[in-house]
Amino acid sequence: MNRLFQTIIVVGLSAVVASCGTKGKSEEQAVVENKVEKVKVEAIQKQTVARKLDLSTTLEGYETMKVSPSLTGNIEHIYVEVGSYVGAGQMLVRMDQNKYNTAKLGFTQASIEFERVKALKETNTVSQQTYDQAKLGYDQAKESLNFLTEHTFVKARFPGVVSAKNYVDGELYSGAPILVITQINQLKALVSIPETYFPLIKTGMTMNLRSDIYKDETFPASIEIVYPTIDPATHTFQAKLRIPNGTSKLRPGMFVRTTLEMGEVEALLVPYQAVLKLTGSNERFIFVNKNGVAKRVSVSLGQRYDDKVEIISDQVKEGDQLVILGQTKLVDGTKLEVIK
Numbered sequence: 001m002n003r004l005f006q007t008i009i010v011v012g013l014s015a016v017v018a019s020c021g022t023k024g025k026s027e028e029q030a031v032v033e034n035k036v037e038k039v040k041v042e043a044i045q046k047q048t049v050a051r052k053l054d055l056s057t058t059l060e061g062y063e064t065m066k067v068s069p070s071l072t073g074n075i076e077h078i079y080v081e082v083g084s085y086v087g088a089g090q091m092l093v094r095m096d097q098n099k100y101n102t103a104k105l106g107f108t109q110a111s112i113e114f115e116r117v118k119a120l121k122e123t124n125t126v127s128q129q130t131y132d133q134a135k136l137g138y139d140q141a142k143e144s145l146n147f148l149t150e151h152t153f154v155k156a157r158f159p160g161v162v163s164a165k166n167y168v169d170g171e172l173y174s175g176a177p178i179l180v181i182t183q184i185n186q187l188k189a190l191v192s193i194p195e196t197y198f199p200l201i202k203t204g205m206t207m208n209l210r211s212d213i214y215k216d217e218t219f220p221a222s223i224e225i226v227y228p229t230i231d232p233a234t235h236t237f238q239a240k241l242r243i244p245n246g247t248s249k250l251r252p253g254m255f256v257r258t259t260l261e262m263g264e265v266e267a268l269l270v271p272y273q274a275v276l277k278l279t280g281s282n283e284r285f286i287f288v289n290k291n292g293v294a295k296r297v298s299v300s301l302g303q304r305y306d307d308k309v310e311i312i313s314d315q316v317k318e319g320d321q322l323v324i325l326g327q328t329k330l331v332d333g334t335k336l337e338v339i340k
Contacts, residue, residue: 038338040338045319046269047269048264048266049264065156067093071148073173074172076097092178092181094154095151095152110137110138110142111141117131159183160184161184163252185245186243187250193236201223201226206220224240227240269311270309272304275299275309288321292338298313
């Protein structure tokens, strides 16, 4: 009897608790649904602005040649030192010549044999097969000699400066580059540009570079390549700059800045503080007043102009009512009371 009485009490209390919980929850929902936030709004307007993009980057040699012959052996002689200027075709390194001399003798012998068979072929004294074999031996010997000539007597492919030297005469070449040649009469640089500018950046666009070292000078550059993909982590893409450097004032490793002028455009500008950022991400959004209800709209940011910033979104148009005060208290669907 006592057990039956305890069971009835437990069931009864559970029902009461469940009833109170349901009632509390519905009341909470009703409070949220009926809550009205006071906000100020401002009509979004298009403005004509001079669009420009400030960028910074580090210069690199346009080309770099690592002098790494495809031969093992001793280094007979290195003709240049670190800091030496070299011209295209200038001798840089002479490797051990044993393999080269052997190939040269082989080529001479193959040449003599081929010329002999060629003369006999003209009088139909030898077969086509014999001629073909002699021609093949000649071609192989010539190819081998050309390869060994290139890698025994190493020359510069382009004009530049010796930026590293890792061996001295007589050392055994072990695989690390003997020299590094860096082209400096022409430089390159990679710049990262926000994805919102991707449709506007074109190959051939020009700009001027500035360096803190030469405060009163600018240096011309042009966009040589616009890379076709966007980095999903940073939402930027890269462009390669080509920089003439005939005076050699600029050097690889220097930090430079540039401003890319993109002409006047019409843009949607809003107060910077009206744009909110989702915590833990780069997502930006605003709230607009849609018939007395807050609507959250994701946007991308363009250029900033003093206390205003350009927003880019296909969900926003000129004339929309932007919430400029009280937006931090809003969620999508909140009822709004617009105050003056």
